[in-house]
Amino acid sequence: MLEKIILPAMLLTAAVAVAENPVVQTCFTTDPAPMVYSDTLYLYTGHDEAGADFFWMQEWRVYSTADMVNWTDHGSPLAIEDFSWGDDRAWAPQCVERNGKFYFYVPLHSKVSGTMAIGVAVGDSPVGPFKDALGKPLYDGSWDHIDPTVFVDDDGRAYIYWGNPNIYYAELNDDMISFKSEVKVLEQTEDSFGAPSPKNRVKGKKYKDTYTEGPWFYKRGDKYYLLYAAGGVPEHISYSMSDSPMGPWKYMGEIMQLHDTGSFTNHCGVADFKGNSYFFYHTGKLPGGGGFARSAAVEQFKYNPDGTFPTITSTEE
Numbered sequence: 305m306l307e308k309i310i311l312p313a314m315l316l317t318a319a320v321a322v323a324e325n326p327v328v329q330t331c332f333t334t335d336p337a338p339m340v341y342s343d344t345l346y347l348y349t350g351h352d353e354a355g356a357d358f359f360w361m362q363e364w365r366v367y368s369t370a371d372m373v374n375w376t377d378h379g380s381p382l383a384i385e386d387f388s389w390g391d392d393r394a395w396a397p398q399c400v401e402r403n404g405k406f407y408f409y410v411p412l413h414s415k416v417s418g419t420m421a422i423g424v425a426v427g428d429s430p431v432g433p434f435k436d437a438l439g440k441p442l443y444d445g446s447w448d449h450i451d452p453t454v455f456v457d458d459d460g461r462a463y464i465y466w467g468n469p470n471i472y473y474a475e476l477n478d479d480m481i482s483f484k485s486e487v488k489v490l491e492q493t494e495d496s497f498g499a500p501s502p503k504n505r506v507k508g509k510k511y512k513d514t515y516t517e518g519p520w521f522y523k524r525g526d527k528y529y530l531l532y533a534a535g536g537v538p539e540h541i542s543y544s545m546s547d548s549p550m551g552p553w554k555y556m557g558e559i560m561q562l563h564d565t566g567s568f569t570n571h572c573g574v575a576d577f578k579g580n581s582y583f584f585y586h587t588g589k590l591p592g593g594g595g596f597a598r599s600a601a602v603e604q605f606k607y608n609p610d611g612t613f614p615t616i617t618s619t620e621e
């Protein structure tokens with residue numbers, strides 16, 4: 305039986321929802337990835353351990369809410385030990401639904417390559433249990449292979465992006481666990497991402513921005529969005545937009561500027577839920593928190609009339 309816990313996440317006053325951050329106050333929760341399914345918002349996170357000196361992370365966690373006020377802790381339905389070929393670094397996840405199955409994409413350290421790899425687990429429920437779908441990595445062989453983000457388009461075609469500091473992308477097959485297209489490295493330019501691809505960046509040159517990691521890919525209306533952590537260390541959140549799922553992309557600017565979040569990384573996920581838009585990210589603001597002890601936070605926001613993002617500021621309310 306799942307234990308229902310009330311986390312002090314949101315206070316409702318009249319018709320206005322006010323965030324109380326961090327969302328989860330019972331443990332450290334990183335790299336928040338929201339998924340809306342059947343009237344519920346599920347939040348998939350990583351899990352930093354208190355006192356860690358690096359991102360030595362062992363499990364992913366799931367929370368859910370029907371009202372952005374009361375949150376249920378579903379524990380950890382997926383961990384490093386569920387991947388026979390992995391050994392640590394349970395980094396930024398995303399779960400997506402297709403035809404009643406739930407596909408949980410994760411980066412983890414691969415014993416096969418000795419670098420990072422993308423894995424995918426599958427389950428029949430948004431809260432698991434999940435099982436390694438392939439028994440091997442979906443994509444392996446470089447430290448670049450982190451932070452997968454997947455979106456199933458209105459026409460049923462599915463796409464995946466990931467990477468640090470290069471951006472990789474491909475179309476997935478209908479089975480969601482194999483590639484339909486070849487995997488390509490996206491050529492970054494100043495117009496598309498604020499700076500050229502890492503290999504073409506001139507040392508010491510100041511660019512508008514620099515893609516770093518943590519892409520979050522989705523469509524809203526007829527526009528495609530790629531949000532990402534940018535600027536190296538410390539990170540802010542920026543975004544690009546496109547009229548098509550595989551680009552070309554246009555750099556649009558910063559969403560969450562650099563400010564004192566107590567964490568040198570940031571990592572975003574966005575969802576529309578029950579008529580409101582929410583921007584999830586992480587901070588080091590839970591007591592005892594910091595760069596390796598991060599916590600999911602959320603801000604409600606409104607898109608500009610043309611679909612662009614307003615500037616979003618981190619709050620502790």
Ligand code: FUB
Nearest residue numbers: 334359395396518569571
């Ligand atoms: O949580 C581990 C890593 O830190 C993630 O994969 C990155 O996006 C950064 O948040």
